[in-house]
Amino acid sequence: MTTLSRRSFLEASAAASALAALGGVHGVKQAMAATAAGGESWVKSVCRYCGTGCGLFIGVKDGKVFAVKGDKDNHNAGFLCLKGFLLPQILTAPDRCLHPLVRKEGKLVRASWEEAMSLVASKFKESIEKYGPDSVAFYGSGQGLTEETYCANKLFKAGIRTNNVEGNPRLCMASAVAGYVTTYGKDEPMGLYEDIDHADVILLVGSNTAEAHPIIFQRVVRRKETGRGVKVIVMDPRFTPTSRIADLHISFTPGNDLAILNAMAHVLVKEGMVDEGFIAKHVAFGEGTEVNKSFDDYKAFLAEYTPEKAAAIAGCRPEDIVTAARWFGERGKAATSMWTMGLNQRTKGVWANNLVHNLHLLTGKIGTPGNTPFSLTGQPNACGGVRDGGALSHLLPYGRLVANDAHRAEMEKLWGVPEGTLKPKPGLSTVDMFRALEAGEIKCLYIMCTNPGQSLPNVNRYRKAMERADAFVVVAEAFHPTRTSELADVVLPAALWAEKEGVYGCAERRYQLLEQAIPPAGEARPDFAILCDLAARLGHGKLLPFKTPADVWAEILTICKGTVYDFSGMTRERLKQAHGLLWPLPTPGHPGTKRRYVKGDDPLVPADHPERILFYGRPDKKAVVWLRPQRPPEEVPDAEFPFFLTTGREIEHWHTATMTRNCKELANTNLESMAQLHPNDARKLGVRAGQSVRLTSRRGSQVFRVKVTDNAKEGVIFIHMHDPDRMCNVLTIDAVDPVSRQPEFKVCGVRVEKA
Amino acid sequence: MLIAGVVIETLPGRAPEVALRLASRGGVQVKGGDGDRRLAVVVSAASGAELERWAEELVRDDEAVLGVFPTYVGEDERA
Amino acid sequence: MTRNFFIASLTVVLGMAALAAAAPQRPAAKGRGKTAAPAVVKPAHPEVDPAEACDACHAEVTPQVHQEWFAGRHGMNNVKCFVCHGSVGADFVRRAPVERCIGCHGEQVASMAHPVMAGKDCFSCHPPHLLSPHRLARGVTGGAQ
Numbered sequence: 007m008t009t010l011s012r013r014s015f016l017e018a019s020a021a022a023s024a025l026a027a028l029g030g031v032h033g034v035k036q037a038m039a040a041t042a043a044g045g046e047s048w049v050k051s052v053c054r055y056c057g058t059g060c061g062l063f064i065g066v067k068d069g070k071v072f073a074v075k076g077d078k079d080n081h082n083a084g085f086l087c088l089k090g091f092l093l094p095q096i097l098t099a100p101d102r103c104l105h106p107l108v109r110k111e112g113k114l115v116r117a118s119w120e121e122a123m124s125l126v127a128s129k130f131k132e133s134i135e136k137y138g139p140d141s142v143a144f145y146g147s148g149q150g151l152t153e154e155t156y157c158a159n160k161l162f163k164a165g166i167r168t169n170n171v172e173g174n175p176r177l178c179m180a181s182a183v184a185g186y187v188t189t190y191g192k193d194e195p196m197g198l199y200e201d202i203d204h205a206d207v208i209l210l211v212g213s214n215t216a217e218a219h220p221i222i223f224q225r226v227v228r229r230k231e232t233g234r235g236v237k238v239i240v241m242d243p244r245f246t247p248t249s250r251i252a253d254l255h256i257s258f259t260p261g262n263d264l265a266i267l268n269a270m271a272h273v274l275v276k277e278g279m280v281d282e283g284f285i286a287k288h289v290a291f292g293e294g295t296e297v298n299k300s301f302d303d304y305k306a307f308l309a310e311y312t313p314e315k316a317a318a319i320a321g322c323r324p325e326d327i328v329t330a331a332r333w334f335g336e337r338g339k340a341a342t343s344m345w346t347m348g349l350n351q352r353t354k355g356v357w358a359n360n361l362v363h364n365l366h367l368l369t370g371k372i373g374t375p376g377n378t379p380f381s382l383t384g385q386p387n388a389c390g391g392v393r394d395g396g397a398l399s400h401l402l403p404y405g406r407l408v409a410n411d412a413h414r415a416e417m418e419k420l421w422g423v424p425e426g427t428l429k430p431k432p433g434l435s436t437v438d439m440f441r442a443l444e445a446g447e448i449k450c451l452y453i454m455c456t457n458p459g460q461s462l463p464n465v466n467r468y469r470k471a472m473e474r475a476d477a478f479v480v481v482a483e484a485f486h487p488t489r490t491s492e493l494a495d496v497v498l499p500a501a502l503w504a505e506k507e508g509v510y511g512c513a514e515r516r517y518q519l520l521e522q523a524i525p526p527a528g529e530a531r532p533d534f535a536i537l538c539d540l541a542a543r544l545g546h547g548k549l550l551p552f553k554t555p556a557d558v559w560a561e562i563l564t565i566c567k568g569t570v571y572d573f574s575g576m577t578r579e580r581l582k583q584a585h586g587l588l589w590p591l592p593t594p595g596h597p598g599t600k601r602r603y604v605k606g607d608d609p610l611v612p613a614d615h616p617e618r619i620l621f622y623g624r625p626d627k628k629a630v631v632w633l634r635p636q637r638p639p640e641e642v643p644d645a646e647f648p649f650f651l652t653t654g655r656e657i658e659h660w661h662t663a664t665m666t667r668n669c670k671e672l673a674n675t676n677l678e679s680m681a682q683l684h685p686n687d688a689r690k691l692g693v694r695a696g697q698s699v700r701l702t703s704r705r706g707s708q709v710f711r712v713k714v715t716d717n718a719k720e721g722v723i724f725i726h727m728h729d730p731d732r733m734c735n736v737l738t739i740d741a742v743d744p745v746s747r748q749p750e751f752k753v754c755g756v757r758v759e760k761a
Numbered sequence: 762m763l764i765a766g767v768v769i770e771t772l773p774g775r776a777p778e779v780a781l782r783l784a785s786r787g788g789v790q791v792k793g794g795d796g797d798r799r800l801a802v803v804v805s806a807a808s809g810a811e812l813e814r815w816a817e818e819l820v821r822d823d824e825a826v827l828g829v830f831p832t833y834v835g836e837d838e839r840a
Numbered sequence: 841m842t843r844n845f846f847i848a849s850l851t852v853v854l855g856m857a858a859l860a861a862a863a864p865q866r867p868a869a870k871g872r873g874k875t876a877a878p879a880v881v882k883p884a885h886p887e888v889d890p891a892e893a894c895d896a897c898h899a900e901v902t903p904q905v906h907q908e909w910f911a912g913r914h915g916m917n918n919v920k921c922f923v924c925h926g927s928v929g930a931d932f933v934r935r936a937p938v939e940r941c942i943g944c945h946g947e948q949v950a951s952m953a954h955p956v957m958a959g960k961d962c963f964s965c966h967p968p969h970l971l972s973p974h975r976l977a978r979g980v981t982g983g984a985q
Binding site for chain 1: 893894923928931949
């Protein structure tokens with residue numbers, strides 16, 4: 007035995023004995039999984055990118071993150087997508103913002119935390135005193151930690167006393183929220199990712215799952231491979247990588263999916279594939295905002311949505327609509343539908359969401375394994391932090407509403423603030439908030455962990471608003487410059503992901519703790535600490551008396567108690583042990599809830615309820631099938647702007663690419679936004695791949711290089727949203743859904759000229 | 762050269778941060794932990810006395826460390 | 841886009857040195873003015889177009905490799921070339937070291953420490969690009985995905 011191997015043997019024996027001695031509840035297995043040899047430690051966390059919320063371990067050595075690996079015990083079964091795998095590089099990116107910056111004589115220059123924070127506090131104070139609390143606003147993010155977003159919401163609504171609290175989920179999830187709320191009375195999906203494993207037909211509509219949610223796509227692929235006769239239907243104008251596994255791909259002209267979804271319902275009714283018993287017990291019918299219609303009214307409404315008519319409107323084949331409906335409706339087959347921005351980012355986004363729910367309610371395909379309407383989420387904590395935490399202008403935490411007197415009174419009591427502290431009028435929604443900034447009505451704006459200078463629709467308009475001399479814009483961000491921080495008056499360096507601790511809640515109601523693995527870079531501070539500092543400087547220190555994010559979580563557990571979200575059993579200790587927990591979870595011993603509204607699973611459904619399901623979200627305990635007609639998008643092509651423009655994502659990048667462009671492998675791949683044209687359009691325009699074209703909409707103009715691809719739809723130009731230098735949002739329309747206030751990023755008209 | 766396996770007991774929730782501190786020292790390998798209050802560590806030392814000194818200093822200097830409990834000691838006589 | 845089979849073949853021969861030269865100027869955000877310093881070596885790989893992914897060209901210049909990847913697990917799930925091979929430039933690796941697999945295959949990578957695996961890597965048993973599960977492991981691991 008050589009010295010080396012003798013030594014290895016001794017070390018292995020020593021390690022084995024020490025690990026065995028750990029024993030106890032935590033167990034050797036977990037210890038082994040969490041830690042490897044060689045002075046490395048592996049810290050349990052969650053991916054920083056999309057709303058899938060993949061569990062992972064962060065590998066730390068010598069105080070630096072050197073790798074990540076998927077968490078086998080989490081829903082992602084140990085897998086990560088290509089972005090997730092490359093996460094370590096974002097922490098040491100050369101454009102990490104390492105110290106505060108303050109604008110002096112037009113230039114952002116280095117400042118101390120004291121100087122920056124006292125400037126922020128004095129500007130906010132001055133504005134509130136002179137112009138009132140509604141002259142200031144907070145614009146947050148579905149990427150902030152739950153504790154951070156909670157602190158901001160509480161500081162602004164209960165401290166400063168303005169409901170001008172918004173976040174980028176308004177650009178992303180708002181229509182899904184309003185869809186769930188109008189149909190079931192409560193937000194958030196009732197199903198979970200596991201439903202994919204039981205589905206016989208999977209309807210993907212308005213979702214390029216393969217690129218935007220790769221690990222969910224992988225699960226769909228696995229289901230298709232292992233299940234017998236599993237069908238995948240993809241409805242998308244473009245033939246995306248998602249369509250590769252489609253048994254049926256329905257391409258249609260943008261904005262006409264409402265007609266198709268109604269026509270599918272038409273076929274379900276006509277061919278007797280509805281579940282009359284389920285409808286009688288659990289379903290009500292409504293139109294507009296009133297639930298005052300009958301099944302017969304609905305049938306009469308559907309009469310005109312024949313597959314032929316819908317196909318003529320949408321530019322697809324009627325027989326494909328019939329096939330989709332038959333596959334979806336076949337008795338005994340489980341149906342899961344998933345959608346995201348294709349339905350949400352629309353002026354008829356809420357209606358489109360309602361129409362998907364209709365299909366499940368008509369067939370009773372809901373609340374059993376494999377049967378669920380499931381909204382995919384774009385950001386890692388849009389659900390947990392902003393939606394559930396109530397950090398939008400019309401919401402209060404955990405399902406409470408600003409406009410509801412009882413809800414405000416309850417929150418005032420819970421927060422220990424005098425009666426009447428919370429204002430009854432909802433604040434401004436995102437687009438309105440930036441318009442108020444443009445109009446000079448909002449004087450101070452605090453932007454946290456997001457990049458509206460690139461991500462807002464009609465972005466140049468709102469960039470000008472942020473540049474106003476009398477607008478004071480604070481950006482708390484881990485990177486600088488971004489297209490937003492370059493416009494800021496103060497930039498506060500924020501700790502990033504592995505550098506701080508807190509909770510993320512992903513698309514399936516799964517809450518997970520991200521543990522701190524390394525100290526913050528440079529002078530960066532966690533947003534939690536920055537907000538507590540700001541609160542103290544504004545005289546609201548008592549509202550945020552927290553020492554650690556765990557203190558905030560302890561308070562949050564008291565706020566959610568008794569609501570339909572009730573996760574008060576989700577102690578910090580349990581979150582540390584678990585690989586994600588699904589709410590409701592009302593007691594410390596509760597295992598969490600796989601399927602909501604389902605007897606025997608959801609603790610809010612009485613054990614002696616006579617039916618399998620109880621839609622307790624609405625007063626009549628029924629879910630609503632809504633009569634939603636086909637309506638065109640706000641702007642369709644015309645003689646002047648003859649092409650559709652649609653925007654979206656590529657797998658290599660995420661959002662405004664502030665993180666992904668810092669990964670070497672990704673910076674060289676698909677970062678440049680190209681105008682993706684169908685070969686026939688390229689021919690008609692006389693342009694070749696690689697040539698430059700100028701795209702112009704009613705709002706702006708931008709030059710892009712051309713990519714010619716068969717995957718495009720004729721007449722429709724696709725541009726991804728990631729490129730900071732060629733922003734598709736210069737062109738997009740800032741019209742919003744009247745209910746959800748979410749903008750229509752997905753459809754507008756453009757013209758194309760050789761540049 | 763002695764090779765020892767030890768369990769380090771920390772204040773609740775502090776094990777990961779102690780692991781980070783230990784990892785930056787020579788002669789110590791963090792092999793596992795429960796993510797909360799216990800770590801499994803392999804230490805090498807020239808002698809038993811050095812090993813004991815290391816353990817005493819750790820308990821004294823790191824306020825999060827409550828105790829060090831050896832589980833195994835082996836001697837690599839050729840080193 | 842240059843599509844030259846000879847050059848692509850040469851790339852494989854020259855390995856990292858070849859791709860090293862292909863590092864493009866980093867597409868920097870406005871006002872950053874930052875460029876990657878390219879390692880200076882023999883030019884061989886054509887300039888990389890940052891508006892494309894590797895597979896766009898390699899479908900034509902190395903069709904067999906591309907087809908194996910595309911048909912395999914990695915291709916189906918969009919685990920693209922650079923996940924295993926790294927970036928262009930000095931970071932390119934021809935044969936991925938096992939650490940490169942840890943993101944999704946942590947347990948399998950850990951198992952490589954066993955003495956019977958001495959001198960082997962993942963591709964000793966799993967054919968590169970196709971990455972089919974090898975027969976012995978299938979029953980144990982349920983197939984290497």
